Amino acid sequence: MKTPRSLIARWPLLSTAGALLLISIWWFAGKSAPPPEPHGPPDPPALIARETRFLGSAKCGECHDKQFQHYLTSGHSKTLSSTRDFPFRDRFEGMTFADAERQKTFHYFPEDVGMEVVVPGLFGGDRFPLQFAFGSGEHAITFVTLTPDGTEVPAGIEHRVSWFTGQDQAGLTPGQLGGPAHQDIEYFGRVIRGETLERCFECHTTSGRIEGDHLVDLIPNVGCESCHTDSAPHAALMQDRNPADADAGFEQRPWRTTDQIQICARCHRGEDSVRKSEITRENPKIVRYQPVGLGQSKCYVQSGQRLLCSTCHNPHQHAARQATVQYEKKCLQCHSVSPHSARCSVSPDSGCISCHMPRVEIHPSISFHDHWIRVRNDTDPPAVQGETDVRQ
Ligand code: HEC
Ligand code: HEC
Ligand code: HEC
Ligand code: HEC
Ligand code: HEC
Ligand code: HEC
Ligand code: HEC
Known part of the structure; x- marks a missing residue:
């Protein structure tokens, strides 16, 4: 170096x-790109290369x-x-x-x-x-x-x-x-x-x-094409007004498969971002890595990986604008139909997030919701005190 x-x-x-x-x-002034170099542009750095x-x-x-x-x-x-x-x-x-x-x-x-x-x-x-x-x-x-x-x-x-x-x-x-x-x-x-x-x-x-x-x-910014990768051909096809081909142009359709979590993990960080030994319930670092935490949850593992990021988040919307009760509805989709699934003996109908996915502080002014959904005990990183989860 x-x-x-x-x-x-x-x-x-x-x-x-x-x-x-x-x-x-x-570019912020909206000017056009400089002309290409005579021998074509140099190979872009690997991580940013997108074809x-x-x-x-x-x-x-x-x-x-x-x-x-x-x-x-x-x-x-x-x-x-x-x-x-x-x-x-x-x-x-x-x-x-x-x-x-x-x-x-x-x-x-x-x-x-x-x-x-x-x-x-x-x-x-x-x-x-x-x-x-x-x-x-x-x-x-x-x-x-x-x-x-x-x-x-x-x-x-x-x-x-x-x-x-x-x-x-x-x-x-x-x-x-x-x-x-x-x-x-x-x-x-x-x-x-x-x-x-x-x-x-x-x-x-x-x-x-x-x-x-x-x-x-x-x-x-993280635009449509960050998640809907390779969707330019689709747009071109639609432009030609051929709605019958709406599917064409999409080679992968991650929003319909568990691969979706990988798309989010590219930036929100998945298991390749941490050492195996770091994945412990005590480690507050995991709280920042939602895909890692979610991946440890019984909700994810034991539901045949039916729990996706988009189960709870509309990926087009601002997470914090959604009322807490909307998230709880998602919990109850799987946790209300006893005896087929576990019901909470403490609070079967409400308050799920503050007890099972509380906010945890990772820096004096930055906290994240712990996506490792679980029954918490004393070894877990402490929840931010005073969180009420009363947003309507
Ligand atoms: C953060 C990732 C992400 C971004 C950014 C994103 N999408 Fe999506 N989009 C998804 C996922 C995931 C789904 C599937 C949602 C589901 O299965 O409920 C989806 C679904 C869709 C759908 C299918 C209908 C629907 O609403 O579920 C359309 C159309 C769509 N997105 C268009 C767009 C457009 C246009 C943009 C940019 C303005 C965009 N998306 C930005 C992840 C994203
Ligand atoms: C000229 C119009 C047009 C443009 C531009 C366009 N789309 Fe679409 N798109 C459509 C139509 C029509 C459909 C099929 C009907 C629907 O689902 O709304 C569709 C469907 C989709 C779907 C849903 C596919 C599914 O699985 O059901 C996604 C996701 C999507 N478009 C993303 C994008 C993204 C990202 C862009 C920008 C790169 C884009 N579209 C540009 C017209 C367009
Ligand atoms: C692996 C992907 C990744 C890398 C690399 C990355 N970020 Fe981020 N950044 C994120 C994600 C995802 C968030 C959303 C919150 C979170 O998970 O930390 C974020 C959030 C932020 C925020 C806070 C935004 C807010 O108000 O919520 C800042 C500031 C930021 N990043 C700056 C940087 C800077 C500077 C660098 C390089 C030194 C960097 N990031 C590298 C993915 C990344
Ligand atoms: C896709 C279905 C699904 C959703 C949605 C879901 N869970 Fe689960 N959850 C499960 C399954 C399956 C298990 C493991 C078997 C069981 O206990 O029923 C589980 C287990 C649990 C456990 C026990 C974990 C342990 O370590 O013993 C808790 C607590 C829990 N879920 C809370 C929640 C909360 C809170 C939400 C909403 C934020 C939620 N779940 C959303 C399917 C789901
Ligand atoms: C069982 C429901 C559920 C699932 C599944 C889920 N989240 Fe969340 N997520 C939440 C809740 C609840 C919040 C808190 C939102 C708020 O502040 O209003 C949240 C907040 C976030 C935030 C904002 C920062 C924070 O932690 O407070 C990010 C980023 C995030 N989730 C990413 C993801 C990603 C990526 C996935 C998939 C790996 C995912 N989430 C899956 C419920 C869920
Ligand atoms: C290309 C990188 C990238 C991808 C892919 C990505 N994110 Fe993000 N995400 C970010 C960054 C950076 C932020 C910080 C935004 C800010 O500055 O507030 C963020 C913020 C968020 C937030 C919290 C802020 C908000 O607007 O609510 C949620 C929730 C979230 N992402 C969910 C997802 C989900 C779900 C997926 C997959 C469907 C996903 N993200 C894919 C980079 C990404
Ligand atoms: C006041 C805190 C609190 C609230 C609110 C709460 N829980 Fe719990 N939950 C617990 C505790 C503590 C346990 C462990 C109980 C035990 O072991 O007897 C538990 C256990 C569970 C279990 C495991 C049950 C089993 O038999 O394995 C599930 C699933 C669960 N909760 C889901 C939820 C859901 C869904 C909600 C929201 C509707 C919710 N909880 C609200 C504290 C809470």
Whole structure:
């Protein structure tokens, strides 16, 4: 691995930034892609390589208005923005954040070209651009800047400070190293390279490939085609008004099989994301990996894998907009017809989620519902106290 030193070499270019930043986010301005290179584009990085053509969700929405309108309210439709326009941008106006651990203060400037940050005393007080805002802001927003160092390996900085919606304030990004920074650029954030960086974009976009300090072929957010993979041919066929062929163009139909869980697990993380030994009921990490947790549940294992993500979630909608009682109805589809299935001796008709799928905290302001559905005991990660589950 190259030393991050080369990033410093690159730094003056970045910090003099306005123009460069403008180029790097050309796509947000709706400009067309640069012309192909004479010998065709280089092979895209493996994890982002996708062979099909992507149309974008709005195209699908022309014929599937209901799904599209629902989708627009979901977190999936807002997983990546330019810092020219992202939720809570106004809150950064005039904001400073003191990194107590490293004794540095960040000063934020939401400019027309995107957000910029200054740390007095570093790089002569030059502005460092924050390029991309990850996350809808439901829980948090984290900034990433691409900082190519002239090698083939993509490199970037995950900014040290994130926005935490639950606390209504900025805070240190989870996973950032403590202790002194080894070089000045690390004061701005964690250096991420190669596959780790590519994966950020892979999970937060429908398509996109890092080239230097910008993304090409970008379709931001988790769009229709993230889940309905390879559906462009279908759209083309439908465009030719041949409804009899509605099925054509779909090679796989994951929404009808248990493979669906694999589609979700690509981003929500499945068993290949954890070591077998980590899958224990005590481990709070599993709580964040819904497909792993669900896969351990007797509900999943003993129902002949009839329990899918879409049993409980309309994949086009915002999960948290659904009333809790809607989820409980799903439980009762399988747990009410005694003696054929188990009924709860404690509370047979209601309150299922708060006792069997409670929220568990994994960071002071971030909690997830434990999808390992079970009768809980003292060894389980503690449930967030005071959750009432009374949303109607
Ligand atoms: C020109 C119109 C048109 C476009 C564009 C279009 N579809 Fe469809 N789609 C249809 C029709 C018609 C059907 C069959 C009737 C129905 O289920 O609504 C269908 C069916 C579907 C189904 C259900 C298949 C099943 O298993 O029953 C899915 C999923 C789907 N489309 C996804 C997409 C996605 C994703 C896109 C964008 C890439 C897209 N469609 C673009 C017209 C279109
Ligand atoms: C394996 C796929 C994957 C990768 C890689 C990934 N994310 Fe995410 N990210 C998710 C999923 C799924 C969520 C939804 C909540 C969750 O499960 O954590 C999420 C949520 C988030 C959120 C919070 C959004 C909100 O408000 O709920 C932020 C911020 C974020 N990711 C930033 C990043 C950054 C920055 C990187 C790279 C350093 C990254 N993610 C890498 C899949 C991924
Ligand atoms: C997060 C993954 C995901 C995204 C994003 C997504 N879908 Fe779906 N879609 C599914 C799943 C899963 C099903 C099957 C639902 C079921 O079986 O109940 C489905 C079903 C459908 C259907 C069949 C009818 C229905 O509503 O069940 C259509 C049509 C459809 N999707 C179109 C779209 C369009 C258009 C978009 C983008 C605006 C989109 N989908 C985005 C996962 C997704
Ligand atoms: C697709 C059917 C299905 C759905 C939906 C379902 N379950 Fe289950 N569940 C089962 C089966 C099958 C078992 C194992 C056999 C049994 O106990 O009946 C089980 C077992 C359980 C157990 C006992 C687990 C243990 O470790 O002993 C609990 C608790 C439970 N389910 C709660 C729930 C809750 C709460 C929901 C809704 C959030 C739910 N289930 C949804 C099928 C389902
Ligand atoms: C038995 C019902 C059930 C099933 C099956 C289910 N979920 Fe959930 N899920 C829930 C409930 C309940 C919530 C809490 C929603 C809320 O806050 O309103 C939730 C919340 C979530 C969230 C938001 C973050 C959190 O944990 O609070 C994500 C992401 C999620 N589920 C993903 C998935 C995925 C991926 C699958 C399939 C592997 C899945 N879910 C299957 C019931 C279910
Ligand atoms: C391409 C990556 C990707 C895929 C595939 C994917 N998700 Fe997500 N999902 C995300 C990211 C990223 C977020 C964080 C959204 C945000 O910023 O709020 C998320 C958020 C969610 C949430 C919580 C927020 C909300 O809008 O309710 C649920 C529930 C969820 N996903 C369910 C699913 C299910 C079910 C599937 C499979 C049918 C699926 N996801 C497939 C990346 C993905
Ligand atoms: C106040 C907490 C609480 C609520 C609310 C609750 N449960 Fe339970 N449930 C428990 C406890 C505790 C047990 C273990 C009881 C025992 O072992 O005698 C249990 C046991 C179960 C079992 C296993 C029964 C068996 O014989 O193996 C199932 C299935 C179940 N609950 C489903 C549900 C469903 C579905 C709901 C919502 C309709 C629900 N529970 C609501 C606490 C609760």
